[in-house]
Amino acid sequence: MNNSRLIIIGVVALLLFIVLGGSCFTVQETEVVILTQFGRTVGPPIVDAGLHFKIPLIQQVNVLDKRVLGWDGPNSEMPTKDKLYIVVDTFARWRIVQPTLFFTSLRDTRSALSRLDDVIGSETRNTVARHALVELIRTTKGRPPIHDEALIAAHGLAPASLPEITSGRVALEDEITKESKRKLAAYGIELLNVRFKRINYNPAVASKIHDRMISERRQIAELFRSEGAGEAAKISGTRERDIRKIESEAYAKTQILQGKADAEAIAIYAQAFNGSAEAREFYAFQRTLETYKTSFTRDTTFVMTTGDGFLQYLKGETLVPKAKAPASAPGPVSQPSPP
Numbered sequence: 103m104n105n106s107r108l109i110i111i112g113v114v115a116l117l118l119f120i121v122l123g124g125s126c127f128t129v130q131e132t133e134v135v136i137l138t139q140f141g142r143t144v145g146p147p148i149v150d151a152g153l154h155f156k157i158p159l160i161q162q163v164n165v166l167d168k169r170v171l172g173w174d175g176p177n178s179e180m181p182t183k184d185k186l187y188i189v190v191d192t193f194a195r196w197r198i199v200q201p202t203l204f205f206t207s208l209r210d211t212r213s214a215l216s217r218l219d220d221v222i223g224s225e226t227r228n229t230v231a232r233h234a235l236v237e238l239i240r241t242t243k244g245r246p247p248i249h250d251e252a253l254i255a256a257h258g259l260a261p262a263s264l265p266e267i268t269s270g271r272v273a274l275e276d277e278i279t280k281e282s283k284r285k286l287a288a289y290g291i292e293l294l295n296v297r298f299k300r301i302n303y304n305p306a307v308a309s310k311i312h313d314r315m316i317s318e319r320r321q322i323a324e325l326f327r328s329e330g331a332g333e334a335a336k337i338s339g340t341r342e343r344d345i346r347k348i349e350s351e352a353y354a355k356t357q358i359l360q361g362k363a364d365a366e367a368i369a370i371y372a373q374a375f376n377g378s379a380e381a382r383e384f385y386a387f388q389r390t391l392e393t394y395k396t397s398f399t400r401d402t403t404f405v406m407t408t409g410d411g412f413l414q415y416l417k418g419e420t421l422v423p424k425a426k427a428p429a430s431a432p433g434p435v436s437q438p439s440p441p
Contacts, residue, residue, distance in 0.1 A: 128154070238298070
């Protein structure tokens with residue numbers, strides 16, 4: 103009998119524990135709770151943190167996050183107004199402002215992220231298609247491009263011109279946020295902002311864009327190289343001209359000095375060999391011997407008459423008679439040339 107009572111008491115206690123445990127639940131500061139009964143919402147959403155009660159086994163607790171949540175969209179390829187295909191990566195911040203509407207339309211956060219993909223992705227495509235690429239890249243409008251005026255003036259380059267900016271990237275982000283926010287309000291979602299994370303060219307045309315940029319840089323480099331080569335040629339020409347001028351002036355000075363030296367040597371020789379009849383005879387004898395030395399070799403053959411004056415010293419004759427005065431000496435003897 104006692105065992106039966108203990109069993110009954112234990113079963114009753116277990117049932118009470120299950121009932122009381124199933125009727126209590128806690129709500130965190132970052133949560134909002136929707137109670138549902140047989141799949142339908144019951145009462146207003148519970149937003150106050152603390153301990154709350156519900157009908158056990160009948161009512162279900164559905165927890166939603168009331169903090170600001172993030173959405174990271176997939177990379178999407180889309181065309182711009184100027185027919186350039188780009189890959190756009192976006193992200194956004196959102197939160198649940200009407201929990202009951204959100205729960206009845208989307209049920210959970212997973213479904214909400216899928217709906218954000220559809221709405222924000224569609225509005226991003228529409229906005230990008232209505233504007234040129236430069237509008238997506240430039241953050242502000244009305245900003246003039248920066249030019250190196252000294253470089254442009256030195257090389258005669260035309261300053262780069264940019265198309266007029268009417269909106270700018272920030273304005274396009276606000277436009278996407280505004281249109282998407284209006285559509286997402288029907289699901290109890292407040293869209294706080296949408297931002298572009300990254301904008302890239304389509305991989306198929308990115309290499310062509312890079313090649314064009316490289317070609318432009320090479321043209322500028324070739325311009326600098328050609329100007330440098332021109333300056334180098336100018337400097338080299340000036341150097342060669344100066345070298346030739348210095349060499350010419352030096353050669354002229356050497357020729358003048360050499361002429362003066364030859365003139366002085368001739369005067370000295372003339373004075374030395376024209377002082378007396380013996381000096382003139384000695385000079386003629388010396389020059390004749392030098393002529394012999396340069397004229398005769400082992401294989402030289404001369405055919406001359408016995409009266410030829412070329413052999414006078416070999417025959418013991420003299421060129422200038424001793425009885426004659428120095429003034430009557432022949433011209434070539436009185437003006438000898440140095441050996």
